[in-house]
Amino acid sequence: MLGSKPEICVLGAGVVGLSTALAILEDVPSVNVTVVADKFLSQTLSYGAGGFFRPEENIGxxxxxxxRWAKxxxxxxxxxxxxDPAFLKNNLVETIVTSSVRPLNDNERNxxxxxxxxYGIFWTTIITDPRYYMPYLQQKIENHGGTIHQRTIDSFESLLEWKYFDLIVNCTGLEASKLTDDHRLTPIRGQTFKVKAPWIRHxxxxxxxxxxxxxxxxxLGGIKDYGNSNMAISELDRKSIWTRCVELVPxxxxAQVEFEWVGLRPQRQPVRVEMEKLCLFNNETTNIVHNYGHGGHGVTLSWGTAKDAASMVCRSLFKSKL
Structure with a gap:
């Protein structure tokens, strides 16, 4: 620790990275937090997400x-x-959103x-629009004294050669496969339409x-293409999404199509939220907290995993006082 406060670097500026940086600033006393990423806001995967809260049990x-993370x-x-004025049958959902989950009766369904x-179920859930939520997170980070730095990092060593940090938090999504040689990470290609249809309320x-x-x-969506890293719009997927959605709601x-979007979700089983001690150059060790691999559940789980990551940061920095 070179200064009076520990220096924390959060690598990655998707919804997981920004959430983690803010959670650290809110939960860990007297630290400096720098968010380092090569892409921010509209350039990130998170920015194009639907933000639909629908947790699944099979992501470990x-x-x-x-x-706990989802709740x-x-x-x-x-x-x-x-x-905040800035914001205007699934068993796991049923245990979290208990007051609103009910079966559709025959008349409603027909x-x-x-x-x-x-069969069908009805529930009230939350859609957290990343196009508004992510700028909100970034502004909150800066309001708490955090700093934002755009830089391409190809290794943890190159990060520490650029600037000293007492602890690194790795929220780099798919890029973590290169930084950590994690072969469990798999891209899941998604493709969506963004349309103007103000009459759609549910x-x-x-x-x-x-x-x-x-x-x-x-x-409008519905594509999970495991292992496919192709970022081009697929005509086949375009037709499949449009046909299925129009059949569902004629x-x-x-609807007026505004634009189409393709993104690669970082899938890992299980989601990795853990601390690791790495031996880097000069045989020195560095503590790294990992928080990545959320797949299509980045928004759904981001605040829960961010709070766990912040707790790990606190224990690592102040374990002698705990």
Missing amino acids: PDRETIK CSYDRYSDLAIN ALFPERFK FYFADGAYILPGRDYVT SLEK
Whole structure:
């Protein structure tokens, strides 16, 4: 520690990285936090996400941890939606959003989807639009005294050669496969439409298709292409998404397409949230807290994993006092 405060570097500026930086600034006493990334805001994967809260159990490490991360994030987003002026059958959902989950009755189901589905559920959830949430996070980081630095980092050694940090927090998503040689990371290609359809007031999720109303656009999607790193728009996927979504909600046929988006989700089983002691150059060791591998659940889990990462940072820096 060269100065009066420990120097913390958060690598990565997607929703996970920005959430982690803010959680550290809020939870860890007397630290300097620098967010370092080569891409910010609209250049990141997170910026194009639908922001739909729908946790899944199969992304590990175990059901109780996923439930805790998801509930922490859900409570955070609920509080922001209610109190912050900047923001206007799934068993795991049912244990977190208990008050609003109920089966669709026959009349409701047939009115929405005549003779198509035998079962459906209704619940109230949260859509956290990254196009607004991420600038909010970045501004909160700066308000708390954090700094933002755009820089390409190809190794932990090159980061520390540029500037000394007492601890590194690795939130680099797919890039973590290069930084850590983590072969568990897999890209999951996604493709969506962003359309103008202000009459869509509810989300729909069926047969792999999803329709998610946001503040400015409705997101239409339903592609999970494991291991595919192709960032080009696929005509086949375009047709598949459009056909399935219009079959689900026919009024979307008249929606105006604003733009299309492709992104690579960083999937790892399980999501990696842990501390590691690495031996780098000069045989010196550096503590690194990893927080990556959220796949398509970055927004859903980001605040929960950020709080765990912040706790690990605190224990590493001040373990002698705890």
